[in-house]
Amino acid sequence: EAQVTQNPRYLITVTGKKLTVTCSQNMNHEYMSWYRQDPGLGLRQIYYSMNVEVTDKGDVPEGYKVSRKEKRNFPLILESPSPNQTSLYFCASSLRSSGRYNEQFFGPGTRLTVL
Amino acid sequence: KNEVEQSPQNLTAQEGEFITINCSYSVGISALHWLQQHPGGGIVSLFMLSSGKKKHGRLIATINIQEKHSSLHITASHPRDSAVYICAAPEETSGSRLTFGEGTQLTVNP
Numbered sequence: 001e002a003q004v005t006q007n008p009r010y011l012i013t014v015t016g017k018k019l020t021v022t023c024s025q026n027m028n029h030e031y032m033s034w035y036r037q038d039p040g041l042g043l044r045q046i047y048y049s050m051n052v053e054v055t056d057k058g059d060v061p062e063g064y065k066v067s068r069k070e071k072r073n074f075p076l077i078l079e080s081p082s083p084n085q086t087s088l089y090f091c092a093s094s095l096r097s098s099g100r101y102n103e104q105f106f107g108p109g110t111r112l113t114v115l
Numbered sequence: 116k117n118e119v120e121q122s123p124q125n126l127t128a129q130e131g132e133f134i135t136i137n138c139s140y141s142v143g144i145s146a147l148h149w150l151q152q153h154p155g156g157g158i159v160s161l162f163m164l165s166s167g168k169k170k171h172g173r174l175i176a177t178i179n180i181q182e183k184h185s186s187l188h189i190t191a192s193h194p195r196d197s198a199v200y201i202c203a204a205p206e207e208t209s210g211s212r213l214t215f216g217e218g219t220q221l222t223v224n225p
Contacts, residue, residue: 006222033211041217042216043215058212111156
């Protein structure tokens with residue numbers, strides 16, 4: 001089944017404890033992206049990747065890192081999480097490197113709480 | 116940076132009603148996405164359109180590139196249509212960065 005998976009789905013952690021949220025897609029998509037969703041602010045783009053070893057900042061990259069060593073995986077790393085990173089996170093992928101004309105497939109979301 | 120505005124923010128309808136959700140953006144684009152977020156949180160892509168109109172079942176999306184406006188219509192609405200509907204505009208140059216509207220919470224009552 002074609003899908004985007006994220007793990008974990010739920011995570012409660014403490015300030016400063018490094019964590020990684022994994023994202024994997026099995027559709028051989030070139031483009032992958034991370035978003036966060038907050039009440040009143042909607043979805044905002046954190047980082048995106050147009051292909052292996054090619055990543056770029058979105059609108060809210062501060063406090064996050066990403067890597068794209070393999071086409072299928074695009075992990076989101078929080079080196080020192082803070083409470084303002086409490087949010088619902090979505091990973092998405094699309095076929096081509098430009099998201100403009102391509103449907104985006106979303107993962108199920110990861111609800112992160114930083115205490 | 117593109118600013119994307121949706122209206123209304125909240126919409127309550129009775130089953131069977133015709134529903135319209137609007138999306139306006141500040142910078143010229145060549146395509147627009149419509150997404151649906153289920154009550155459980157999952158997001159699915161409904162439409163990606165660059166001109167004219169697209170139809171899928173009871174959902175119709177239209178776009179007017181010159182007027183920087185898009186609409187999502189739901190005909191014969193049903194309680195299962197209750198969800199948040201979100202429009203998203205890609206950055207014009209590369210298309211890789213998306214700016215999202217805040218979403219429209221739709222509730223359809225039986």
